[in-house]
Amino acid sequence: MDSNPYKRRNKITKATLGILAVTLLFGTQTVSAEATALATNDWVGISFWIATAMMLAFTVFFLVERQNVPDKWKTSMTVAALVTGVAWYHYTYMREVWAMGDGSPLVYRYIDWLVTVPLQVVEFYLILAAIGVGTFVMFRNLMGASIVMLVAGFFGESGAMDGTLELSSTVWWFIGMLGWGYILYELWSGDVKEAAASGSPGVQFAFKSMRIIVTFGWAIYPLGYLMGAGTIGGMGTDDMNILYNVADLVNKGAFGMMIWYAAKHDE
Template sequence: MNGTVLQATDVAGGTFSVALFGLIAEAVLLLLATGWVARAWKLPVALSAVVALVAAFGTLQARDVWLATHQIPISYQYVGWAVTMPLQVLTFFFFVATLATPPAALFWRLLVVSILMVVVRYMGEAGFTHAALSFLIGIVGWLYILGELFFGRLNEIVANSHDEPVQRGYFWMRLIVTIGWAIYPLCNFIAGFGGGVGGGSLAITYNLADFVNRIAFGLAVLATAMLKTDAAPRPQQSRF
């Protein structure tokens, strides 16, 4: 029984529960919000809801494994990242598409690079490929995504729009992907090349990171969508 029950001293197990409840709450909020926002914003909000749902299911699975073994195989983290990270990158694409449609080729480049970024890092950390080389390739993929967000067509569309709510939302989303996502390769580096780190400390770090990288990201999308919906001119109703 003790192996499947959250103990008062199990801080790591507690962070799994906190992250799980937070992700579920955000997923429900975002799904409801698809009925509140303007049509152009439904897809970015819905994608953020899917990210939260996938992360919640992944956290639930990882929590059960942690309570039973007090260890988390890396596959549990990477399975979730392989879905949520590409979806978040595509959320940027459709977020910006509310202003002007970016090139279709950019959509596929972002999708492929974001998937490869996660897969290559997993293969290196799991021992299928050279760990250092895989780590560097993963970093290159992340830097490419950041380059598109800071200097590419997406940034150009947002900067030229002079749309303050969209620019503010894009700023916070981009900041999360820049600083928040840095936690993952940093922990990967410490665990693989810096002498290692305890499983409990790693679990706590990743669970707390979800509040920034998943929950805050989705709330930034929602806040922008609500501001744009409220600011949009409403059709006048007939008096008759």
């Protein structure tokens, strides 16, 4: 075993840079297929491009900083990088769909959410598992509730089940809200909250900060759903996409930043 910590750190740094290089190469091949002009007054398109760039920036930051936090936080930092990295990949497609005039990239967006949102919810389990109080039941229930929330949202917005289940978009919205409501219950009153109370100051900071984001940051999504459905007067698909893009930036980026901040102050 190499006893020189500098050499070990150097090897890890090179591995991280290698991962970043492969990611950037893959991403460049993805987004360079076709250059699309963006109008100066296309605020929806601008929000897509800003979100794409910021997701990549967050991913690079989380991967690099993963080497600078205690071991018990490394998995959480890896998942934070996965969340923004997967989002960046999907945003490279979503922005092109919009810029080429093909409408709202609903399918790409929900594919992204079906990967990234459960990962975010699992972060609560990971920070608790790191201190030995996370359980499989917590993992299962949080993951299941997030999937119910997302699948209901997709069926409601896309109408994919209209020929099978005759449920209105409002009913699907309500089902999705039940999934989110269960997550909030666990974070504010359930077993997850009780388990977090035994954590270190760093764990409690991360838990409380992430809980605030899930409570208030995620409230933007049902609002966007109603905008897209035309329920809120004077607002439609354009407003929905801007709102979703801003929400993704805040909820994915800030989520990871709270974990990083807690990890740095839990050394």
